[in-house]
Amino acid sequence: MPEPDPDLLIHFTDVLIRRSGVTLVGPVSWQVELDEKWVVLGPNGAGKTSLLRIAAAEVHPTSGTAHVLGEVLGKAEVAELRPRIGLTSAALASRIPADEKVSDLVVSAGYGVLGRWREQYDAVDTDRAVDTLESLGAEHLADRNFGTLSEGERKRVLIARALMTDPELLLLDEPAAGLDLGGREELVARLTDLAQDPDSPATVLVTHHVEEIPPGFTHCLLLKEGGVVAQGLLDDVLTSQNLSSAFSQSIALTKDDGRYFARRTRVPGRHRHR
Numbered sequence: 001m002p003e004p005d006p007d008l009l010i011h012f013t014d015v016l017i018r019r020s021g022v023t024l025v026g027p028v029s030w031q032v033e034l035d036e037k038w039v040v041l042g043p044n045g046a047g048k049t050s051l052l053r054i055a056a057a058e059v060h061p062t063s064g065t066a067h068v069l070g071e072v073l074g075k076a077e078v079a080e081l082r083p084r085i086g087l088t089s090a091a092l093a094s095r096i097p098a099d100e101k102v103s104d105l106v107v108s109a110g111y112g113v114l115g116r117w118r119e120q121y122d123a124v125d126t127d128r129a130v131d132t133l134e135s136l137g138a139e140h141l142a143d144r145n146f147g148t149l150s151e152g153e154r155k156r157v158l159i160a161r162a163l164m165t166d167p168e169l170l171l172l173d174e175p176a177a178g179l180d181l182g183g184r185e186e187l188v189a190r191l192t193d194l195a196q197d198p199d200s201p202a203t204v205l206v207t208h209h210v211e212e213i214p215p216g217f218t219h220c221l222l223l224k225e226g227g228v229v230a231q232g233l234l235d236d237v238l239t240s241q242n243l244s245s246a247f248s249q250s251i252a253l254t255k256d257d258g259r260y261f262a263r264r265t266r267v268p269g270r271h272r273h274r
């Protein structure tokens, strides 16, 4: 078994998940270092969420070795790892009661629970909750119930909650899913600020869309059908050729002002009026 390297927050060696005889993802070998911001990109069903769930210490690999924050999954106490990881996902969002007050939702993350469970929190915690909400442009939502927020507001509140514990690793599973153009752009702007903050944690963002990659992200892991198409520095991995391979179509990629844009190139002979 490989020795844990203290500079590697995620260190997967030939990690693979199999369910009912079917391989969902893997084998994947992947390393995330302290100051890196990764995008995990790929089509539906490529295995992105499965891989992220290992990084979140939610599932163990069927085979291979997964070190997360220097601990070997399967040996480490998962309960000790979780507070060191900030996670947002649709699964987590679905567990939040509609009448949960936003400020309680954020402050309770520091105690590893969902929702307010103490009558009193320390002033330092409530101040930090306000600060993290503010950093996501969501401080005005503190007294609202979670169920009354728009999708974009929910996403920002959930990221604030994930940051509340000052995590060493931030995992964002499709944070822009379901947002309209304005909501997406607002979120990308907030994530750009976060990525460019030298104190921000190592981050992994899962998405299907290159348009959602915030400037400042450094690396990309491109998946297809559970396997790795390419991984490494963002600009090296994000090429028309690699995207065409991952999405099984001819994709043209452009970059403008630090943002990526992708479209399918027209197949000659198609769309012609007879």
Ligand SMILES: Nc1ncnc2c1ncn2[C@@H]1O[C@H](COP(=O)(O)OP(=O)(O)OP(=O)(O)O)[C@@H](O)[C@H]1O
Pocket: 019, 024, 025, 042, 043, 044, 045, 046, 047, 048, 049, 050, 051, 208
């Ligand atoms: N518990 C399970 N049992 C069987 N198959 C599963 C299970 N969980 C996921 N899968 C399958 O594994 C594959 C990878 O799923 P995963 O959710 O990791 O992909 P994804 O890249 O995140 O997809 P999407 O972009 O659609 O969210 C899919 O084909 C999915 O149907």
